[in-house]
Amino acid sequence: MNAVDSAHLGARPRTALPTTQQRSDGFAIAGRIAIYATLIAFALFFLAPLVVMLVTSLKPADEIRSGTFLALPVAPTLEAWSKAWTSACVGVNCIGVAPFYLNTFLITVPATVLSTLIGAINGYALTQVEFRGSRFIYGLLMLGCFTPYQGVMIPVARTLGFLDLAGSLSGLVLIHTIYGVCFTTMFFRNYFLDVPKELTRAARVDGAGFFQIFFAIMLPMSLPIMVVTVIWQFTSIWNDFLFGVAFTTGENAPIMVALNNIVNSSTGEREYNVDMAAALLAALPTIVIYVLAGKYFIRGLMAGSVKG
Amino acid sequence: MPEGRIYSPGHAVAVAGFGGGSRQVLTALAVLIPSMLAVGLFVYVFVAWTGVISLTTSRFAPDYTFVGLSxxxxxxxxxxxxxxxxxxxxxxxxxxxxxxxxxxxxxxxxxxxxxxxxxxxxxxxxxxxxxxxxxxxxxxxxxxxxxxxxxxxxxxxxxxxxxxxxxxxxxxxxxxxxxxxxxxxxxxxxxxxxxxxxxxxxxxxxxxxxxxxxxxxxxxxxxxxxxxxxxxxxxxxxxxxxxxxxxxxxxxxxxxxxxxxxxxxxxxxxxxxxxxxxxxxxxxxxxxxxxxxxxxxxxxxxxxxxxxx
Amino acid sequence: MATLAIRNVTKNYGDLEVLRGINIDADDGEFLVLLGPSGCGKSTLLNAIAGLEAISGGDILIDGSIVTGLEPRERDIAMVFQSYALYPTMSVRKNIEFGMRVRGVPPGERRAAVEKVAQTLQLSSLLDRKPSQLSGGQRQRVAMGRALVREPKVFLFDEPLSNLDAKLRIEMRAEIKRLHQNLETTIVYVTHDQIEAMTLATKVVVMRGGVVQQVGRPQDIYDRPANLYVAGFIGSPPMNFIPADLTVEGERIQARIARNGAAPVAIDVGPITADRAVLAGREVILGVRPEALTEAGEAVRPGKVAIDATIEILEPTGADTFAVISLGGAAVTARCHPRAFHSRGPARFELDTASVLIFDPGSERRID
Incomplete structure (x- = not known):
């Protein structure tokens, strides 16, 4: 929200604070050690689940039974990964996560592109209208972002049925686009609000109309917020479970629904290494984005942080 | 120069709200309307719809028999x-x-x-x-x-x-x-x-x-x-x-x-x-x-x- | 190139009147400066001329035709903004030719026009750079180039120099003046800097609270400000305002400045006029430019009155030294030769009586 949306975490390191390096008594050194110990302990806490998943996914089934989760694999194998990809059982269908991966891309990519483009032009349009009540309308839009999906799920299900989109990928694209537009509009609006009004004025004096200004000037200069928005939307939609589980069935399920089904499949013996491999596969795209574009991801988090 | 128009107060009133970028504003509004309608429908109307269903006896499918707050x-x-x-x-x-x-x-x-x-x-x-x-x-x-x-x-x-x-x-x-x-x-x-x-x-x-x-x-x-x-x-x-x-x-x-x-x-x-x-x-x-x-x-x-x- | 006429223009935001019945005429080739403090309505007026803001009443005419309801693009104007408003993702060349591009000017023509303007403004070597790679002064030039290239009827400048440092500002000021002299275009220029107004304008409009205070040539406004506000706003250090009593002495009018513990200073301010006669026997405010009050020589020259006073503050500026004395209960600044005084204390000054102005404290107007 506004209190934090302009915050840049890559910010300057603090220089004004008295650091204990400037003091040399033992008390200060002990304090310094305590600070580092706390920070490292938390780092381990945050890393542990990922490491454990990775280690477990590389173990053969018997090693999971025999050792603890911290024990490194004695005979590491990628078998669980290949099984997760191609033949793990999602309900009664033992087809692995691969087809669901494809589903999720087919949902996520169009919904991300559509909601980002609509949000961009909406955000620009919102900065161009100032009339009595325009703030109120924006407020309604923002409140729309934060309406819990439980409140709309039953009508959405009925509507998708009515549109003959029930259980389909396009139905999910539609839903993700509509509910995503609130956020993308908010992102772009807040960004364009910081663009000096004189820029639009200069372009109008130069003779450009609304769409010329948008496409020739605003869109090119919104690249940073566009990256933030695309990452935000991609991550949210990729990680979605609620819409997927409510509005799709069987083979049209997105990855998170399929993953949950794999883990909770009651057929046969539990294969924890396959579960972990499947979970890592499901998390992989968003982790890759985080590693490659963490800065933009965090900026999106800060700007749209209210989205659960 | 069309002298007659210059000081006519009626003209001045008609002009207010035009020019000065009204076209820009109107285009912006036109751009916003579809999203407004979509959000209005998919958020506010749908929440109201959910509210209506909560006042009925619906079980498997909506059944609009109203039972108040029961x-x-x-x-x-x-x-x-x-x-x-x-x-x-x-x-x-x-x-x-x-x-x-x-x-x-x-x-x-x-x-x-x-x-x-x-x-x-x-x-x-x-x-x-x-x-x-x-x-x-x-x-x-x-x-x-x-x-x-x-x-x-x-x-x-x-x-x-x-x-x-x-x-x-x-x-x-x-x-x-x-x-x-x-x-x-x-x-x-x-x-x-x-x-x-x-x-x-x-x-x-x-x-x-x-x-x-x-x-x-x-x-x-x-x-x-x-x-x-x-x-x-x-x-x-x-x-x-x-x-x-x-x-x-x-x-x-x-x-x-x-x-x-x-x-x-x-x-x-x-x-x-x-x-x-x-x-x-x-x-x-x-x-x-x-x-x-x-x-x-x-x-x-x-x-x-x-x-x- | 064109004439510009503002007829009875008003602008309200709800109950707030930002412009109240503005009337201004600018001839072809005029350099019109709208001068005033922030919030006086000068930028609103400029935006209204540009078509960026709608007005509530009145009309704006360019070359005799009403443009009041037209969009900016239909008015054939160009504008230089305070923040320059360069399009950050476009190169200098693209910035300059953007207006022609949206108007559908063919590429060859665009290229030639850009080259010409770039030459005029010494931008030729910068054409492929992005605005972020330019210095403040270079950005300023690009902003001007973007306006010049279109050869519009009227140029609008919105405080174009206020973001430059002092030295660059003076250079660019001279450059704008040269451009105007070469191109002979009609320019409307908004500033709060009275020196810019003095140096650039062929006609200055002083505004305050949405009302035009005075319109005139810079020197006229300096010499004969219409009221206390204009008198105080123009000139640095500002005009001295000294309370005095007006009396009739035969056919002449005399102003008497009361002195604490000394005889009042009597100044002959000219023959009786009908307007001044009305004020006789009342307190008025004398307007005295600092340069009208200087150190006295051996003998008092004709047209001058000697004033003995104590120097309270000395402010050397190099070219002049300003001496602050107390006169008629007001702190009064005298512009003196740098070597005239070296320390505070008693000194003798002389006042040029012909340049003393008289203001009515009630209406604040200058009374001739």
């Missing part, structure tokens, strides 16, 4: 709903308290010219990129007694060690707190860190010259100055708690029994599992109203204080 009385007489609401209370309090506390401490610690600050921040924040389902699966694995932490500690020689919250109906809700804390603590740290970095360093210099110690500076100057960040963080976390759904499904699926259900999982199970549409709708309205009670005042104050241009 679905709500039925809901609040339902043990499962009461449990889920109580769980939400426990969960929200602990989750917010722990993440705010840890987030603030970590932010302050990280603000002490820490070596490898970037790496530490990256590690703290990555859980936010991961879906709740994956988080739930990872923690379920760690918390399952005969596989996870219990087994590990026993292997160290503490044969009587017990850590079976996830299968204990009284404790299961706390496992959700752990996983949710893991996911969000780094994010809260990031918000606080940004706020701390926004504090004018000259104020801190002044406090040092006044002779304040580092803890004193934080306690009496820096933390009060980042108070707005507390409000944002608490609202954000409360909102997140109210909407938590995926994590519960993946970690406990509301179990054992319904001991760790939240209102969101209750709503889902009644609506899609048990075909009690009207009950689901009534619970959905309760959730929506609670979120609205948190978000409306917050968004209102955010928008009011927004810089005017």
């Amino acid at each position: 679905q709500y009385f039925k809901l609040w007489a339902n043990d499962r709903w009461i449990t889920s609401v109580a769980n939400l209370g426990i969960f929200s309090l602990l989750f917010i308290g722990l993440t705010v506390g840890a987030g603030l401490v970590l932010a302050i610690f990280l603000d002490q010219r820490i070596r490898a600050e970037n790496a530490i921040r990256t590690i703290y924040l990555y859980p936010m990129a991961i879906s709740f389902i994956v988080t739930g699966i990872a923690w379920k694995w760690l918390l399952t007694p005969d596989l996870g932490i219990e087994k590990l500690v026993r292997s160290w020689g503490f044969a009587d060690f017990k850590f079976d919250w996830i299968v204990d109906p009284r404790m299961a809700i706390y496992t959700i707190v752990i996983a949710a804390f893991w996911q969000s603590a780094g994010f809260v740290m990031a918000i606080f860190l940004a706020a701390l970095r926004g504090v004018d360093s000259e104020i801190i210099k002044a406090a040092r010259i006044d002779g304040a110690s580092l803890p004193e500076i934080y306690r009496s100057i820096v933390i009060p100055m980042v108070r707005p960040a507390f409000l944002s963080v608490i609202v954000i976390l409360l909102y997140q708690a109210l909407r938590s759904f995926d994590l519960v499904v993946a970690l406990t699926n509301g179990g054992p029994g319904f001991a760790s259900d939240l209102p969101t999982t209750f709503m889902f199970k009644y609506t899609f599992g048990r075909s009690q549409l009207a009950q689901g709708a009534a619970s959905a309205i309760m959730i929506t109203m609670t979120v609205a009670a948190v978000m409306i005042p917050y968004l209102y104050s955010e928008l009011r204080h927004e810089r005017r241009r």
